[in-house]
Amino acid sequence: MTAAPPPRSPSSVGDALRVAILSVGDELLAGDILDTNMHGLANELAARGHRLVGTACVGDDLDAIVSALRRAAEDADVLLVTGGLGPTRDDLTRDGVAAAFGLALEERADYLAQAQGSNAVLTEGARLQATFPAGATVLENARGTAPGFLVEGAVDGRALRVACFPGVPSELRPMARALLDGLGPGARAATRKLRCCGATESEVGAVLAGVMDRARAGCLVGVTASKGILTVSVRGDDARAVDATLEEARALLGDTVFGEGDDTHPAAVVRLLAERGLVVTTAESCTGGLVAGAITSVPGSSEVLREAVVTYSNEAKTARLGVPEALLAEHGAVSEPVAAAMAEGARARSGADVALSVSGIAGPGGGTPDKPVGTVVFGLADAAGTVTRTFRWRGGRDELRTRSVTVSLELLRRRLLGAARDRLP
Numbered sequence: 001m002t003a004a005p006p007p008r009s010p011s012s013v014g015d016a017l018r019v020a021i022l023s024v025g026d027e028l029l030a031g032d033i034l035d036t037n038m039h040g041l042a043n044e045l046a047a048r049g050h051r052l053v054g055t056a057c058v059g060d061d062l063d064a065i066v067s068a069l070r071r072a073a074e075d076a077d078v079l080l081v082t083g084g085l086g087p088t089r090d091d092l093t094r095d096g097v098a099a100a101f102g103l104a105l106e107e108r109a110d111y112l113a114q115a116q117g118s119n120a121v122l123t124e125g126a127r128l129q130a131t132f133p134a135g136a137t138v139l140e141n142a143r144g145t146a147p148g149f150l151v152e153g154a155v156d157g158r159a160l161r162v163a164c165f166p167g168v169p170s171e172l173r174p175m176a177r178a179l180l181d182g183l184g185p186g187a188r189a190a191t192r193k194l195r196c197c198g199a200t201e202s203e204v205g206a207v208l209a210g211v212m213d214r215a216r217a218g219c220l221v222g223v224t225a226s227k228g229i230l231t232v233s234v235r236g237d238d239a240r241a242v243d244a245t246l247e248e249a250r251a252l253l254g255d256t257v258f259g260e261g262d263d264t265h266p267a268a269v270v271r272l273l274a275e276r277g278l279v280v281t282t283a284e285s286c287t288g289g290l291v292a293g294a295i296t297s298v299p300g301s302s303e304v305l306r307e308a309v310v311t312y313s314n315e316a317k318t319a320r321l322g323v324p325e326a327l328l329a330e331h332g333a334v335s336e337p338v339a340a341a342m343a344e345g346a347r348a349r350s351g352a353d354v355a356l357s358v359s360g361i362a363g364p365g366g367g368t369p370d371k372p373v374g375t376v377v378f379g380l381a382d383a384a385g386t387v388t389r390t391f392r393w394r395g396g397r398d399e400l401r402t403r404s405v406t407v408s409l410e411l412l413r414r415r416l417l418g419a420a421r422d423r424l425p
């Protein structure tokens with residue numbers, strides 16, 4: 001049996017470790033695969049109260065790996081390394097760690113059988129995976145043939161612990177969790193998040209300028225944007241200061257806030273519909289059912305969604321929604337009059353309380369000088385009447401379609417709230 005990682009000293013329990021993450025692999029630098037390991041490790045560290053001080057990615061290059069370890073020793077207590085532990089000669093993580101610590105590499109006979117697996121012949125690759133820096137603690141890999149290892153010592157005179165894991169996510173995750181559990185908990189910094197829509201990142205930044213002054217608030221406030229959704233994060237060691245800052249931010253942001261924590265935009269819309277006892281239907285063209293898909297991703301959405309219709313062709317818009325052929329001929333499918341007719345037809349034929357429609361030119365072809373690629377028109381019909389909106393965006397097809405889902409749901413959310421369109425209070 002391999003010994004567990006050494007426990008932290010009692011004096012350090014409850015202190016946040018400074019941790020860096022290093023991803024190794026030419027395939028990462030080439031963009032052939034997405035580095036999901038970094039994101040997963042960052043979440044594991046945050047959950048345990050440790051501080052991520054930096055991330056880096058290098059190729060399968062010995063000098064680059066050694067240089068990255070030396071840089072990490074300047075800022076971090078612990079370095080988590082992913083990748084470069086495979087059975088081929090371009091897997092150089094073990095060599096880089098040994099060189100940085102000034103250690104020899106040694107073959108461990110007790111790991112040869114595991115590395116060999118079901119192969120009848122002991123290969124050079126198996127020997128490589130059973131080789132570790134001298135004195136390293138081996139980290140068991142129950143899901144693969146490449147064990148990890150932990151080395152503690154000094155790099156350029158600075159104390160550093162380096163834990164190395166295989167790059168395969170399904171193998172890394174349980175190994176990393178076991179190691180981090182062995183290191184113990186850190187300081188439990190408080191973190192809270194607001195989820196917003198209906199304003200730009202710059203607008204939110206301007207409204208929260210005073211709150212984002214760390215010297216005044218006593219905590220760190222940040223704003224990130226993704227696919228039309230804004231997340232306002234408040235972090236700090238004093239939970240009361242974090243709570244107070246979050247509530248101040250909530251008051252300033254008003255009805256742009258749709259949730260907190262990991263709440264989603266579709267979930268907020270479904271919740272509002274359920275609270276008001278309303279049922280929605282959708283009539284989609286360029287989004288191909290993505291709006292309805294977002295709604296049905298929420299548990300309980302069957303109580304608020306009546307039906308969804310995808311009318312991609314003009315003929316379908318007329319046959320399924322009753323959009324007049326003359327209207328299509330005069331204004332074109334991507335127009336506010338047609339979006340209004342789509343929403344009104346969907347509401348009338350389904351018996352729903354409210355209907356959403358969307359029609360656009362997602363590209364890459366199909367645009368005209370008057371209606372370029374990226375033109376998307378939205379409609380909403382309910383008992384109070386019909387509203388339409390037109391947007392023109394830049395971006396690829398997938399980006400435009402995803403953004404259209406967010407805008408369609410936000411149009412509905414703000415209609416249900418009786419809120420002003422796309423404006424902060």
